[in-house]
Structure formats: C-alpha cells, structure tokens
Amino acid sequence: MRRASIYVALVLLSAVSVVPFLWMLATSVKHGQDIYTKVPNLLPTDRRTGEWAATLENYDYVLGVGGLGTAFVNSVWVCLILVPAKLLVDALAAYAFARIPFPGRDKLFVVLLAGMMVPAITLLIPRLHVTQALGMFDSGWGLIVPNIASVLDIFLLRQFFLTIPAELEEAALIDGAGRMRVFWRIVLPLSKPVLAVVTITSFLFHWNDLVWPLVVLNDPELYTLPLALQQLVASPDGGRAYYIMAGATLAVIPVIAVLLVFQRRILQGIAFTGLKA
Amino acid sequence: MGWLLVTPALVYFVVFLLYPALSALYYSFTDWNLRTDAAWVGLANYADLMFDDVKFPHFWKSVRVTLQYTLIAVPLTMAAALAQALLVNAIRRGQNLFRLLLFLPVVTAEAAVGAIWRWLYDPQYGLINSVLGLVGIPGQNWLNTPELVIPALAFISAWQCGISMIIYLAGLKGIPTTINEAAVIDGAGPWQRFWRVTVPMLRPTTFYLLVTGVIAALQVFGLVYVIFSGNGRSVTGGPEQSGLSYVLHLYLFAFRYDAMGAACAMSFILLVFIMIVTAVQFRFVKQEAA
Numbered sequence: 001m002r003r004a005s006i007y008v009a010l011v012l013l014s015a016v017s018v019v020p021f022l023w024m025l026a027t028s029v030k031h032g033q034d035i036y037t038k039v040p041n042l043l044p045t046d047r048r049t050g051e052w053a054a055t056l057e058n059y060d061y062v063l064g065v066g067g068l069g070t071a072f073v074n075s076v077w078v079c080l081i082l083v084p085a086k087l088l089v090d091a092l093a094a095y096a097f098a099r100i101p102f103p104g105r106d107k108l109f110v111v112l113l114a115g116m117m118v119p120a121i122t123l124l125i126p127r128l129h130v131t132q133a134l135g136m137f138d139s140g141w142g143l144i145v146p147n148i149a150s151v152l153d154i155f156l157l158r159q160f161f162l163t164i165p166a167e168l169e170e171a172a173l174i175d176g177a178g179r180m181r182v183f184w185r186i187v188l189p190l191s192k193p194v195l196a197v198v199t200i201t202s203f204l205f206h207w208n209d210l211v212w213p214l215v216v217l218n219d220p221e222l223y224t225l226p227l228a229l230q231q232l233v234a235s236p237d238g239g240r241a242y243y244i245m246a247g248a249t250l251a252v253i254p255v256i257a258v259l260l261v262f263q264r265r266i267l268q269g270i271a272f273t274g275l276k277a
Numbered sequence: 278m279g280w281l282l283v284t285p286a287l288v289y290f291v292v293f294l295l296y297p298a299l300s301a302l303y304y305s306f307t308d309w310n311l312r313t314d315a316a317w318v319g320l321a322n323y324a325d326l327m328f329d330d331v332k333f334p335h336f337w338k339s340v341r342v343t344l345q346y347t348l349i350a351v352p353l354t355m356a357a358a359l360a361q362a363l364l365v366n367a368i369r370r371g372q373n374l375f376r377l378l379l380f381l382p383v384v385t386a387e388a389a390v391g392a393i394w395r396w397l398y399d400p401q402y403g404l405i406n407s408v409l410g411l412v413g414i415p416g417q418n419w420l421n422t423p424e425l426v427i428p429a430l431a432f433i434s435a436w437q438c439g440i441s442m443i444i445y446l447a448g449l450k451g452i453p454t455t456i457n458e459a460a461v462i463d464g465a466g467p468w469q470r471f472w473r474v475t476v477p478m479l480r481p482t483t484f485y486l487l488v489t490g491v492i493a494a495l496q497v498f499g500l501v502y503v504i505f506s507g508n509g510r511s512v513t514g515g516p517e518q519s520g521l522s523y524v525l526h527l528y529l530f531a532f533r534y535d536a537m538g539a540a541c542a543m544s545f546i547l548l549v550f551i552m553i554v555t556a557v558q559f560r561f562v563k564q565e566a567a
Contacts, residue, residue, distance in 0.1 A: 003368070010371075014378040021381065023404050025462045031362050040407035093286035097485055102279030103470050108287075115294045118553060119526050122544040125537055126297035126304065129311060149289040179278055208386035215532065226388035233392050234506035241396045248389040250339065255384045264378050266384075270440055271447035 015132060021252065029054045035242050052158050054097035058246035062232065067220055068247050071228030074140075075207060077179060082144045087195065089149045093182055094157035099169065109158075116151045120211075128215050142216045151200045159183065160194035166277070195267030200262050204255055225251050294349055304309060305541035314318070315538065322542035333539070338518050339526035342427065344521065347494040350431035358441030359479075363471075365442070366449045376443070383439035391503025394433050395420065420504060423519035430520065433500065440488050448482035484562050491558070492551055498524035 022042055027035050030044045030053070037047050044054040063069035095214060096102070097109050127146055128137075138143035172182050188195065210226040217223060223231065229247045237243050259266060304546030305322060307315035365375050371407050382390070396417040397404050419429040452475065460470045476483075501522050505515045507541035514521030515530075523543070 006364055006367050007371075010361075010368070010375050013361055013364070014303050014375055017379050017382055017439075019404070020397055020436075021402065027396065036402050038407070039358060040404050087288065089285045092282040094278040098280035100279035101353060105279060108283070115298070117552075118294070118298050119496055119544070119548055120302050120539075122497070122525065122548050123294065123297045124539055125531055125544070127293055127301040129300070130292060132311060137362060146293050147360070149286045149293075151290070154345065176297055202326060204384055206386075208388075210386065210388050210503070214502075226386045228386045229386075229392060230503050230506055233388075233395070233503055238506065241399070242404075244392050245396060248392045251386050251389040254387070256381065257522070259377070259381070259384050261381075263373070267380065269377060270443045 021256075024248050024252070028058055028249045029056065029246075031055050031057070031241070032242055032243055034063055043081055058242045059250075062197060062243050062247045062250070063124045066228070066237065066243060066247060067223065067230050068225065068228050068232070068250055070221060071223045072250060074222060075225040078140070078143050079203055080208055082147060082206055083199060084250055085144070086148050086150060086202055087199055088155070089196070091157055091188070091191075091195070092155040093149070093163055093185060094154045097154065098158045098161035099187075100168070100179065111152050113155065116155075124211070124215065126171045131216060136220065136228075137216060140220045140222060143222075144215060146216070147212065150202070151203065156198060157191070158192060164190050193265070193269075196262070196265045200258060201269070203258065208251075279379070301541045301544060304538050305545050307538045309538040310535040311537060318538070322539045324541060326542060326546070333530075335518050335521055335526060336513075336543075339514075339521045339523045342514075342519065342521050343495055343523040345427050345495070346430060346497060347491055349427060350434040351487065351490040351494050351498075352437045353431050354438045354490060355441060355483070357435040358438040358445050360482075361438065361442040362445035363475075364447055365448060376446070379442055380439035381438045381479070385437075387499035388503050390433065390437070391500050391506075392430075395504055398429060422517050423515075423517045426519040429495075430500065430504070434494070434497075441490070441501075444486060445479065447481055448479045452478045462484050476501075480562075482560070488555055488558055491554060495547065495551060495554075496524050497522045498528065501525050501527070 008219070019042075023040075026031060026042045026044055032048075032075060034041075034047045041047075043052075045051060046053040064070070098104060124249050127271065131137055133141050134145070136145055168186055168190075169182050172186055173179075177185070209224075210230060213224045213227040214230070215226055217227065220228075229244075232238065232247050233244055302313055306317060306319055307436050308318045308321075311314035328334050330336075361379050365372055365379070368375075385393075398406075400406060400416060400418040400421070403416075403419075405419065410416055417425055449478050456474055456478070457470060460474050465473065470556045501514060501520050502525060505525075507521055524547075527540050527543040527547075530543070
C-alpha cells in the first residue's frame with residue numbers, strides 16, 4: 001500500500017516534468033488551427049473531425065524562413081570546435097597544477113579559484129569589450145575564443161588527476177617517457193570518467209547558452225540555436241505556438257539524446273561534483 | 278614545462294577573467310558605452326542608481342522583483358527536489374527511470390524553457406489553464422497579471438529542480454543505514470526519523486544547495502528575457518515590470534540604453550550583495566553548528 005502510493009506520487013511528478021515536452025512535441029506537428037482547442041489534446045488530430053493530422057510543415061518553416069536551419073548548423077559547429085579545444089586547454093592546465101611543480105603554482109591556482117567567485121554578469125560587459133578589441137565581435141571566433149577555458153573544469157580535472165597514483169607516472173618517466181607522453185598515454189586514458197563528465201556538461205552548457213551569443217552577435221547568419229529561437233519568439237511569429245514549439249523541439253532533441261545516451265555518467269558526475277549545469 | 282602547459286589557460290584567465298573583472302570595477306565609475314572613451318564620474322553611477330528615479334525609475338523595482346523571486350523560487354525548488362529525492366530513494370525498481378524523467382527539464386535550454394512555458398501559460402489555449410479548468414479552477418492570465426508573474430516564474434524554477442534532486446539523492450545515499458535502524462529500534466516513527474535523522478544528516482547538502490541556489494536566483498535572466506520577449510514587452514520586463522529581474526534591468530541599460538558604466542555599477546552592487554548574502558549564510562550555519 002505504502003509502496004503503491006510512492007509510485008503513484010512519482011508517476012504524477014514525472015508527468016509534471018515530462019508532459020510539457022509531449023505538449024511541445026504535439027503542438028509542433030499540428031496544423032496551425034488545430035492547436036486552438038478548448039480541451040487539451042496531446043495528439044495531433046484535426047480539431048473538427050478528430051482524425052489524425054500530423055504535419056512537418058512547421059519544421060519546414062522554422063528551418064527555412066525562421067532561420068533555425070542555419071542556426072542549428074552554427075550551433076553544431078561551435079560545439080564541435082569549442083568543446084574539444086576547451087577540454088584540451090583545461091586538461092593541460094589541470095595536469096600541470098596536479099603534477100608538475102613550478103614556482104608559484106599553488107598560489108596561482110588559488111587566484112584562479114578566486115576568479116570563479118565573480119558572477120558571470122559582472123564579467124559580461126568588459127568581456128564583450130575585450131572581444132571587440134580583439135576584432136572578434138560578431139564572428140564565429142567571438143563565440144569560441146572567449147569561452148576557451150573554464151576554471152571550474154580545470155579544478156574538476158585537477159582533483160581527478162590527483163587521485164591517479166603518482167607511481168604509475170614516475171615509472172614511465174624513469175623509463176624515459178616524456179611528460180607529454182605520460183599525459184597522453186597514461187593520465188588521459190585513466191581519466192575517462194571525468195573527461196566524459198566535463199565534455200558532456202560543457203556541450204550542454206554551450207549548446208544551450210543564450211546570453212553570450214545574444215551580446216556578441218549581430219549577424220543573423222551567425223546565430224546559434226537558442227538565440228535564433230529567442231529571436232523567433234520575439235518576432236511577429238512569436239504568437240504562433242506551432243512554429244515556436246517546432247523550434248523548441250529542435251533545440252531540445254539533441255540534449256535529450258545526449259542525456260539518454262550518457263545518463264549514467266551525467267547523473268553520477270553531478271552527484272559527485274555538485275555541478276550546476 | 279609546468280608554465281608552458283598552463284599558459285593557454287592563464288592567458289585566457291588574464292584576458293577574459295581578471296582584466297574584465299578589474300575593468301568592470303573601473304568602468305563602474307565612468308560614463309561609458311562601447312563606442313566612446315570612458316569619462317570618469319566618480320560615484321555618480323552608484324548614486325544615480327539608488328537615488329535618481331528619473332534616470333533609473335525601475336532600479337528598486339528590479340531589486341524587489343529579484344528578492345521576491347529568490348525568496349519564493351529557492352525554497353520551492355529545494356522542497357520539490359527533496360520530496361522527489363525522498364520518493365526516488367524509497368523505491369528499488371525504476372529508480373533510474375524516474376531519475377531520468379525528473380532530470381529532463383534541467384538539460385533543456387533556457388530559450389526552449391521560456392518558449393515552452395509561454396505556451397503552457399497561454400491564457401486561452403495553454404495546457405495549465407486547460408488542466409485547471411478540468412478540476413474547476415478558473416484560468417489565469419499568468420504572465421500578464423503582475424501578482425502572478427513571480428509565482429509563475431518560481432514554478433518553472435521548481436520544475437527544473439532535477440540537479441538539486443540528484444544532489445539530495447546522493448546525500449540520502451550517504452546516510453548510514455545503521456542510524457535509521459537504531460532510530461527504528463528506539464521506536465522512532467517515519468515522521469520523527471525524517472525530522473530527527475534525515476534532515477540533520479542532509480544539512481551540508483541543504484546548505485550547499487541553498488548557497489548556490491540563492492546565487493543563481495539572484496542572477497535570473499535568460500528565462501525572463503525569453504518569457505517577456507516579443508509584443509513589445511521585453512523593454513519593460515513584463516506587466517508593470519513585475520518580471521523585471523535585476524540582471525534583465527542591467528542588460529537593458531547596457532544594451533538598449535547604452536549606459537555601460539551604470540550597468541557595470543549595477544553588476545558590482547550585485548557582486549557585493551552576493552558576497553554579503555553568502556557570508557551571512559555561512560555565519561548562520563556556523564552558529565547553528567556551535
């Protein structure tokens with residue numbers, strides 16, 4: 001009895017969490033007029049005859065006229081370049097902070113961590129100013145370079161590298177392997193769990209990011225998906241929920257796919273890092 | 278060698294973190310937009326923000342909106358997360374499935390969340406009003422009624438409580454079963470065990486979620502920006518500025534009204550406020566523990 005009521009509660013809560021997505025999906029495949037029904041309808045049926053009437057015309061519209069096709073491609077490109085590049089920069093720094101003694105290392109690390117305390121919004125305007133001064137305003141580089149490292153990721157990677165037994169590396173160093181070789185051949189392969197967590201969270205963050213593209217881009221041809229979706233909401237099409245929901249679906253599908261594939265890693269990663277995505 | 282490896286990260290840190298942080302402080306004392314040179318004005322930006330209600334008529338409104346939002350959204354989100362974690366922790370079969378379903382809203386882009394909820398809250402055809410109608414509650418114009426805007430936004434925040442739920446769940450798994458067993462032997466009922474064992478044992482988790490939750494809520498922006506996009510509403514941040522969060526106010530002054538210096542001042546006021554609130558929370562926890 002008690003167990004049954006727990007399951008009932010969980011099913012209800014899960015419904016609250018999932019139904020908005022089903023509603024989004026249903027709206028996105030309905031013909032315009034069919035979304036205006038008094039009784040909520042999670043199936044794409046004709047509002048008069050009740051017959052099945054699913055359509056992809058809304059996707060056609062938002063991918064073409066709505067600009068979300070270009071934006072989708074842009075988002076893919078940005079993530080393909082930014083996520084691995086950032087991982088490399090962060091992992092190199094984290095390895096040095098974990099293993100290679102150099103003068104001032106630990107003080108430098110503390111300064112880096114202190115930098116994490118500054119709210120992103122405080123940095124936003126001067127960061128934009130720097131980006132402009134470097135000639136990267138309103139360009140693809142402007143999306144990538146100002147995001148190319150993350151103190152939080154350096155911290156997470158360093159903490160993990162510290163747990164790898166140093167003897168492994170020392171043995172390799174004595175056998176004549178160079179530092180970089182040790183890094184590539186020993187440290188990175190042993191760090192797959194943390195590399196996966198950092199890669200996935202960084203993908204989710206940049207795929208979803210609205211604020212930075214919003215301030216650094218003017219040219220609609222360069223818009224990323226969240227920005228293009230926001231612009232669609234703000235446009236005269238904003239009242240046409242079937243278009244907006246088609247756009248939202250395009251933004252949501254890839255992250256849900258990533259979540260389904262990597263659910264273990266993501267949920268475990270969050271549990272042990274306490275990460276705020 | 279060590280320096281070589283940290284150089285890329287370090288250059289980034291100096292160029293995109295340290296320098297911006299310091300220059301934000303400098304610019305907060307200037308009259309400035311991105312195109313002209315900054316002109317030193319001393320404390321004028323700070324004074325104007327607080328006392329000049331012609332130049333900044335909605336500054337205090339945005340402060341109130343943000344505080345109200347934080348006071349409602351953070352406890353609501355944490356309560357929802359704890360309830361979900363307790364339920365998920367209480368079952369054996371299907372834990373992974375429910376965890377996954379409850380986590381879905383978290384990975385969704387702010388822009389999509391805003392878009393979806395605008396449609397859910399639609400006064401005429403939105404799902405929320407339809408469902409309320411089925412149980413006899415009259416529909417509301419959620420996003421166009423000033424008193425309802427903050428509760429409506431806070432509900433979205435609670436909808437996205439999945440990360441906190443996962444962290445609470447990890448905290449629950451960390452409670453040694455022997456403690457609960459001992460409590461059962463001593464005759465404690467489920468209610469007593471919840472208040473006397475679970476809640477105290479979860480205190481570090483709760484504290485962590487409280488601090489990070491408050492910091493995030495004070496900076497709420499993307500959601501309100503998208504929710505109040507279009508129909509000419511984005512300029513004001515909802516009906517009677519009822520959804521004008523502090524950071525949205527900051528953004529509008531920086532990018533609509535070209536007052537970058539004042540915006541930097543706003544960002545520093547927020548920085549200091551966040552530091553104070555966080556320090557107070559730490560102090561409070563220390564006293565409780567002592």
